[in-house]
Amino acid sequence: MWRYGLGLAMLAFGAAQSGRYWDSLFRWRIQEVQYGQARNINGLSQNLWATFYLPEPDAERQRPIVVLLFGGAYVSGSRRDSDITHIARYFAVRGYVCATIDYRIGLAGLPSAREWINASLRAMHDLKAFIRYLKRSVTESGNPWGIDTNRIYVGGSSAGAFTALHAAFLTQASELAEVPQADLNYLASQGGIEGNSGNPGYSSRFQAVFSLSGGMLRTSWIQPGKVTAVVAMHGTADAVVPYNRGLLPAIQLPAEGGYAIDSAARAAGLYHDLFSWLGAGHVPYGTQQSVNPVYMRDVETFLRFHFYQWNSRFTAALTGGEASSLGECQEVWSLDGRFWGRVQQVTELPSGVWLLRSPGVPQGRVVFRP
Numbered sequence: 001m002w003r004y005g006l007g008l009a010m011l012a013f014g015a016a017q018s019g020r021y022w023d024s025l026f027r028w029r030i031q032e033v034q035y036g037q038a039r040n041i042n043g044l045s046q047n048l049w050a051t052f053y054l055p056e057p058d059a060e061r062q063r064p065i066v067v068l069l070f071g072g073a074y075v076s077g078s079r080r081d082s083d084i085t086h087i088a089r090y091f092a093v094r095g096y097v098c099a100t101i102d103y104r105i106g107l108a109g110l111p112s113a114r115e116w117i118n119a120s121l122r123a124m125h126d127l128k129a130f131i132r133y134l135k136r137s138v139t140e141s142g143n144p145w146g147i148d149t150n151r152i153y154v155g156g157s158s159a160g161a162f163t164a165l166h167a168a169f170l171t172q173a174s175e176l177a178e179v180p181q182a183d184l185n186y187l188a189s190q191g192g193i194e195g196n197s198g199n200p201g202y203s204s205r206f207q208a209v210f211s212l213s214g215g216m217l218r219t220s221w222i223q224p225g226k227v228t229a230v231v232a233m234h235g236t237a238d239a240v241v242p243y244n245r246g247l248l249p250a251i252q253l254p255a256e257g258g259y260a261i262d263s264a265a266r267a268a269g270l271y272h273d274l275f276s277w278l279g280a281g282h283v284p285y286g287t288q289q290s291v292n293p294v295y296m297r298d299v300e301t302f303l304r305f306h307f308y309q310w311n312s313r314f315t316a317a318l319t320g321g322e323a324s325s326l327g328e329c330q331e332v333w334s335l336d337g338r339f340w341g342r343v344q345q346v347t348e349l350p351s352g353v354w355l356l357r358s359p360g361v362p363q364g365r366v367v368f369r370p
Contacts, residue, residue: 019334020095021064021308026055028092036129036198038122041106048126048197050101050133051079052145053092061143062355064151064311065097065134067206069127069160071213071283074105074119083157083212083286083296090300091307097147101130103163113181113253117217121187123163124170125195127154131167131206132199139202151314152206153307158241158283161214161232165261168209168227169216179217181253207314208271210303213283215241215257219264229271229313231306233299234258235280243276271313275302330356 019025036048055063068084070077079085079100088098103126107115135149154164172193176182190196194204208229216222222230234257236243244259256264258274265272275298277284285295332340333355342359343349 021311024093026058026093028053028089029056035133038197040104041108046104048102050099050130053088053098055092055095061146062148063097063146065147066091067154068100069156069163071158071160074159077288081288082291086291097145111251113251114183116251116253117182118186120162124167126197127163127167128194128204129197129199131204132202135202136199153208154206155210157212158214161211164209165211165214165216169221171226175221208310213241215255219256219260222264222268224268229310230265231273232258232261233275233302235277235284237279238282240282331359
């Protein structure tokens with residue numbers, strides 16, 4: 001099977017990298033938490049849970065978080081599926097916090113385009129509630145997961161990727177109105193774009209999105225001013241979610257896949273990339289029950305490269321007001337855990353991304369020096 005998408009620049013970059021966020025340096029442990037609650041298709045209250053995959057031992061308190069959503073056409077699947085849990089473990093041992101999350105599944109009637117869209121909206125609402133939960137946990141609970149909410153990367157497999165992409169780029173009801181099969185009255189009854197799945201009062205915005213064999217109802221929703229980075233992986237012979245544009249089988253709903261997503265992101269001036277598996281079908285890297293190691297290695301390599309790029313891209317730069325003094329002597333650490341030295345003036349820092357800590361204090365802040 002031919003595969004392409006990893007250019008020479010990516011391979012050269014990978015050969016030069018080491019340390020945290022690149023190499024396997026940690027063990028991982030899991031911890032579960034209820035993040036929200038919502039009505040399911042039977043009208044019953046459903047608790048929504050997340051499983052966190054945490055690197056340990058690790059004193060870092062400002063870590064990027066990778067949020068993963070399972071596939072299953074909105075009728076099956078769980079946060080414990082093999083493909084997404086494999087990815088969560090892979091990145092947890094490299095220093096990321098990862099989370100696989102519940103979202104409501106099931107159709108309220110016979111399979112149809114309208115019911116499928118309604119199911120996708122419920123999933124999007126649950127994802128947005130989880131993003132709000134993350135930000136609420138930092139503000140109200142002292143950041144128990146040790147995350148940097150400026151570096152939230154969201155994606156998934158198949159329907160999970162649809163959910164992540166729509167959460168990233170479907171930002172108003174007028175956009176959904178462009179889809180003839182959509183039910184705007186249903187959207188309104190469920191709390192609009194944000195939904196009612198929990199943690200109101202916080203933003204559901206995140207920084208970057210990745211799609212594995214996923215798609216969107218409209219790539220015209222990909223515009224500047226929303227999520228600014230999107231990458232996709234897709235098989236060119238996918239008969240379930242079209243590689244470019246086509247119909248979702250059974251429900252005959254138009255959808256746009258990885259190639260169309262990457263083209264729209266490029267036109268919008270976003271950070272973008274596409275990995276195409278030539279001749280491969282739907283979700284070649286794995287399923288709910290198993291993982292295909294050959295294709296999963298592609299997923300690991302592709303996402304590792306882009307997550308590493310995003311780590312510095314979404315790190316807050318030092319402001320002009322900080323340019324004179326840091327207030328007290330700060331320890332300077334590289335992101336791969338190496339001690340660089342101590343500084344009191346920002347001008348003493350070399351260009352790059354650094355972790356600054358007060359001596360003896362494990363918590364710190366990640367800064368970018370242009």
